[in-house]
Amino acid sequence: MAQPGTGTTTREAIRTAATRLFQERGYAGATVRQIAAAAGADPALVIRHFKNKELLFLETMHLTIDDEPLLDVPVEVLGERLIDLVLGLDGGAQGVFLALVRGSNEPEILRRLKDTHEKVLIEPLRARLSGPDADIRARLAASVAAGLLHSLWVARDETLLGADRSTLVTHYGALIQHVLTPPLSGARPAGTPSVAGSSFL
């Protein structure tokens, strides 16, 4: 480990161990000592390299999605695609989400959770919408998507966990679609714009 010239070997080992343990056990559940042991290093080194436990957590707990599938798809199937994306997230991403939610008592972790919610769920949707309601629509849709993650990963609804993935994508996607681009209803006042036009606020 102490190879001169390479320099960052131990640091990387600590980062890798921290990523795994924080995902599996959360912020409070993973101790600096456990991380050091898993990395084959001394607990003091963890602090030396990353200043403190919280900074190590923030450096390793990032959650992103690949927005690309949301960019060039018809806006009418945005909802389905978003649900398909979040349900396709791997165990690592699920661990990060859980760690952020459960650790959000810490102000800095709460900030990371808010940023993640904004960047992963709200922004990709808002980018595909237009009109004065784009922001609130994106936020409501993100809220619905977050509800699915909450039920599956936080509250662990065993029935939903066992449900067919395509079923969830279809029905939950259709639900989100009602917020993104509400279908034309029967009676509409003259002059009301079409799709995505009914006012929200």
Next chain:
Amino acid sequence: MAQPGTGTTTREAIRTAATRLFQERGYAGATVRQIAAAAGADPALVIRHFKNKELLFLETMHLTIDDEPLLDVPVEVLGERLIDLVLGLDGGAQGVFLALVRGSNEPEILRRLKDTHEKVLIEPLRARLSGPDADIRARLAASVAAGLLHSLWVARDETLLGADRSTLVTHYGALIQHVLTPPLSGARPAGTPSVAGSSFL
């Protein structure tokens, strides 16, 4: 406090202090020492009376809603009523919800969170539905409602927090209603039952 015959005064003081501190600071954030100090008692007494910190948490962190407003209302406005109910929960209930979510790394707290999700959101809805899809519909609707709580209280979406309550009730309620009693769509195969009839699984 040491009045012979009264007996439970100190115990109640500890319970009251624990309820407040767990709501405000969460499971990890509230220490046994802080609870004891707030109750004017010794830390050892807290353990003596409640066995350990986790049992004290479970004994004080309960979340219920008054289902009554959901029982005698037309099933067509169930969604709105549910959102109205959860948005009307006071700060104490919000604190309990947050404490359960953030503390759900502990297996027993996770169990309490799952029970609460089931009893507060799913069961009252399922009780008003019928047909083979009643359970899955109730679960999906509960999931959507949980998403609103997640966005407001966990991820703290400032825009939604600042939104008009009646607006949220109307639009979010309508959204949930699409899962509970989907409106009749244009083309429907012959023989398909009406409201609440389109199959989900």
Next chain:
DNA sequence: GTCTATATGGAGATAGAC
């Protein structure tokens, strides 16, 4: 740059005196 050893202060929990 890297690591060992050690110190500090706070946490939950227990034993036992009163």
Next chain:
DNA sequence: GTCTATCTCCATATAGAC
């Protein structure tokens, strides 16, 4: 029922060897 003393484990920090 109550409290004092104490145990163990934790995050964090520092001093100093290599």
